[in-house]
Amino acid sequence: MRTRRIMTDNSNLRTFLSEIAQSEGLTEITNPISPDLAVTEVLWSFEQAHEKPAVWFDSVNAIDGTEAEYPVVTNLFADRKRCAQALNSTVRDVGLEYYERERQQRQIKPQRTESATAPVKDHVVTGQNCDLSTLPIITHHEGDAGPYITAGVCIVPSPPDKDWGYNAATIRLEYRGPRELGLFMIPGRHTASYFEAYEENDEDMPIAIVLGHHPTFHFGAQTLHSIDIDEYNVIGGMRKSALPVVESATLGDDLLIPADAEIVLEGEVQAGDRIEEGPFGEYAGYYGDQAADRHKVRVSGMNCRSDAIFHDIFAGHPDHLNLGGIPIEGRIYDSVKETVSSVENVYLPPSGNCRQHCYVKIDKKKPGQGRNAILAALAPYDLVKHVIIVDSDVNLFDDRDILWAIATRSQWDKDLIAEGGFSSITLDPSAENYEITARGGIDATMELDEEYPDRLESAGIDVEEFLDSATKTLDMPDR
Missing domain, CATH: 3.40.1670.10 (UbiD C-terminal domain-like)
Structure with missing residues (x-):
């Protein structure tokens, strides 16, 4: 285990990794490791020691058992200090800073980029050549149904008969096969409403699953706006800069994807078709809804950088x-x-x-x-x-x-x-x-009309010289 340094090129996940590498360092695990519980067991050990490092795994096996091409980075949001750093704020004020950006409703439209200059287009596969089993998708808890994509921001375009713009949401996705994912959509949320509009017209819903971007991209996907607000514009406002986008490999301009993401999966949520999904260890510290028929994603394409980083979120933990x-x-x-x-x-x-x-x-x-x-x-x-x-x-x-x-x-x-x-x-x-x-x-506030004793406080004496001379001993000091 060592501290890793990483080079950066654009305003994306790599920019943030570079910043935290310089400020605190990335904890790097160099030994090959299984994605089946071993990765999260390492994270458990840090958590039990009250440590919150951002962790980079050099060599995580793919689901098919081969050595994956992609390193895994995880635990990025575990420390509130890093979340504050992502929003140029402080531990104390990061929630207020986030809300201020959201409240201003500042929207910046995405900037169209050519495929030739889009890093996410370094490597593109479609159709039968798209194989999710080559990815280091993590199984997080023993009771999980299987490997889950936890850091995927799901991007869906407006239904044709609506004027809603793009929706963005972080949704759990269960690996169900080389080209299939189970999708857990919460009824009443925007993504579910989009799908209902597609399904009412017997149409599959296009979807892009973004794996690896700057934290402001993730925070932008958490905003609460009316359904007709284009959340690509909202993400631009959260970033305070236009989000570069490029056409998708399988749907072209009908589904624009972030140009500087690490990995973007493309596919469709199947109308009239369901697949068993769950259970999964959720935020409350328990396994969530048990296995049930939920929505099925048929994956049709994968875009990624030539040296892509796979981002995972340690579900149910900080x-x-x-x-x-x-x-x-x-x-x-x-x-x-x-x-x-x-x-x-x-x-x-x-x-x-x-x-x-x-x-x-x-x-x-x-x-x-x-x-x-x-x-x-x-x-x-x-x-x-x-x-x-x-x-x-x-x-x-x-x-x-x-x-x-x-x-x-x-x-x-x-x-x-x-x-x-x-x-x-x-x-x-x-x-x-x-x-x-x-x-x-x-x-738990004091009554204004009652007199409380003074609270104990430090005297504020400078004791640094005494602390510098402190040592531990196994024997009684000589008298």
């Missing part, structure tokens, strides 16, 4: 959680600010899967603001179950400090809000029949 949680924080902040103008920050911690727990810091000015903030924080996003409101002196990013505030500044007979009967997601096993959940919060 690499997965941060990508979904950070985009929510700013929306909650905005909702709370309408009610409590002195709100300072919002954080969705990994302890709640970056979705179900929400910490809100306020500078409390009058009684009742803590309770108002709880209700406002629950409003924007139905996955949030538990809201904790704290004072300005509490470290929002330290679970111990949050629990300390609950222990010393709240009384549950008057500071707890709880209400049942809310619709739930199917991934919450504590919900009634996986459908109905309770939501609420705790006001």
Whole structure:
């Protein structure tokens, strides 16, 4: 294992890898390794040691057992600091920075590029020559149905009878054969609505699966907009620059793909056809919906760089959680600010899967603001179950400090809000029949009309010279 340095050429995944290689280094695993649980076992070991490195695997076998041509990079989003770096922000403010970019609704149309200059067109295969078994697709957990593409951003064009533009979404894809994938689309989400429009006309839905791009591409795919907004334009706004695109190998201008991606698969989601998909280890830390008939992707083409990098996301772990949680924080902040103008920050911690727990810091000015903030924080996003409101002196990013505030500044007979009967997601096993959940919060702020003792604090004395002289000994020091 060593720290890897990587050269960069354009504003893409390689740009970001170069930045983090220079700032903290990429952890490189040089020994050949199996994609079947071994890769994620390495990531488990880092996580159990409370380490969050971005990891580069030099030699991961392909599904067919041969040595894959592509190195695998994973765990990029595991550290909130790297997510902040991708958005030119800070650990504290990255959620607010994301929301500011989203709220501005700045849209930059993609820039058309010629195939001859598009890196993703270095190597193109179509039809029977397209074989997914040559890719190092990872099996993440023992109970998973099989290998899964977890970092694929699915791009679909507007149905012919609509004027919706391109949609982008990160969706899990199960490897089902050399040219087949199982696709898990959540009913009611935009991708599912696109497919319904295609299927109503007995048409297959074109799809491009983007594997490997700058994190702003992934964050752009997480934005919430009305269905008629072209999300290629939204991604451009998130990047603050036009996204280079090029025609696809099998559908030409009818399906434009990112020109500087690492790998782009092309295909169609089959109308009127289903395939068994699942189970899969999901963000809540449990295996999600069990095997069921879901949508089938028939892969017809693959575009990739000559030295392509395969990007994987460690599902159900911080690499997965941060990508979904950070985009929510700013929306909650905005909702709370309408009610409590002195709100300072919002954080969705990994302890709640970056979705179900929400910490809100306020500078409390009058009684009742803590309770108002709880209700406002629950409003924007139905996955949030538990809201904790704290004072300005509490470290929002330290679970111990949050629990300390609950222990010393709240009384549950008057500071707890709880209400049942809310619709739930199917991934919450504590919900009634996986459908109905309770939501609420705790006001762990100090009462304004009560005098609290001073909190213990460091004296701020410079002790660096003493720490420099510190040593460990196995014997009692001489007296």
